[in-house]
Amino acid sequence: MQLNLKNPLVIFDLETTGMNIASDRIVEISYLKVSPNGKEECKTLRLNPEMPIPPQSTEIHGISDADVADCPTFVEVAKNLAKDIEGCDLAGYNSNRFDIPLLAEEFIRADVDIDLMKRKFIDVQTIFYKKEPRTLSAAFKFYCDGDLENAHSAEADTRATYEVLKAQLDRYEDLENDVNYLSKFSSFNRNADFAGRIVLDDNDEEIFNFGKYKGQKVADVLKRDPGYYGWILQGDFTLHTKKVITNVKLRSFNK
Incomplete structure (x- = not known):
């Protein structure tokens, strides 16, 4: 075919x-x-x-x-x-x-x-x-x-x-x-990043798919625990994962 x-x-x-x-x-x-x-x-x-x-x-x-x-x-x-x-x-x-x-x-x-x-x-x-x-x-x-x-x-x-x-x-x-x-x-999740660390919920909002904040909204976590963002940037995560999380953070500044 x-x-x-x-x-x-x-x-x-x-x-x-x-x-x-x-x-x-x-x-x-x-x-x-x-x-x-x-x-x-x-x-x-x-x-x-x-x-x-x-x-x-x-x-x-x-x-x-x-x-x-x-x-x-x-x-x-x-x-x-x-x-x-x-x-x-x-x-x-x-x-x-x-x-x-x-x-x-x-x-x-x-x-x-x-x-x-x-x-x-x-x-x-x-x-x-x-x-x-x-x-x-x-x-x-x-x-x-x-x-x-x-x-x-x-x-x-x-x-x-x-x-x-x-x-x-x-x-x-x-x-x-x-x-x-x-x-x-051919997809199991709706990924926001290629590595699948961040997924999208039904409202297209970014959700952590790993770690202690798994299942929670990225935007909410970054407001509640600003240090978590720095930890991710210094961690062994892909550049694209860091870019997606950075975009969420920047988006919150513009609201």
């Missing part, structure tokens, strides 16, 4: 130095841009993360420090990458919890102003887990009746994700071929 698109859809996958959204970096990004008319464009960029790649990460994706020594940094490609994905909805495998938050962090570090929160996100892993909880290789076998070769290669995983998404639409009649629907279905 072909996707019913109103906006271009970018299916992407990252290979990184590790799994810490706040501190790890991208070493490879591959993205498949699918236009509403069905046209497909695929690009793969290998990047110098400007930090050592841990051996355990190299064991997974096969990319070493030597492989990226002469590659551009994210800062050098950030503007062109932002231009490529501007106005596009995003899809990936475990992308809502990892790839999109990490990509947003890299854009913030590069001082590139792109508001990914305005886009729709489809997480193929979430759809898969809700329907058939397994790995991407198993998903490809289950939905596409094939073996995923070169798993953990960004381009192979990207194309497999795209094929699985189309096959999911073919298999499940209750899945609507609509990006808005798929974005909502």
Whole structure:
């Protein structure tokens, strides 16, 4: 089944130095841009993360420090990458919890102003887990009746994700071929930040989703405990989480 698109859809996958959204970096990004008319464009960029790649990460994706020594940094490609994905909805495998938050962090570090929160996100892993909880290789076998070769290669995983998404639409009649629907279905929470530390309630107000103030409104907590804001800014939270909380704080000053 072909996707019913109103906006271009970018299916992407990252290979990184590790799994810490706040501190790890991208070493490879591959993205498949699918236009509403069905046209497909695929690009793969290998990047110098400007930090050592841990051996355990190299064991997974096969990319070493030597492989990226002469590659551009994210800062050098950030503007062109932002231009490529501007106005596009995003899809990936475990992308809502990892790839999109990490990509947003890299854009913030590069001082590139792109508001990914305005886009729709489809997480193929979430759809898969809700329907058939397994790995991407198993998903490809289950939905596409094939073996995923070169798993953990960004381009192979990207194309497999795209094929699985189309096959999911073919298999499940209750899945609507609509990006808005798929974005909502592949999300567990309505996040205000990419890391899911802050969520939105039914009135679109920001709520803490962690710590001692979990379940309480961010604006109320910042008024009641101003020091908590400073603790967050100094803590091991993502730049985007800090940005969202700062915006809530600034908004209260303007009231």
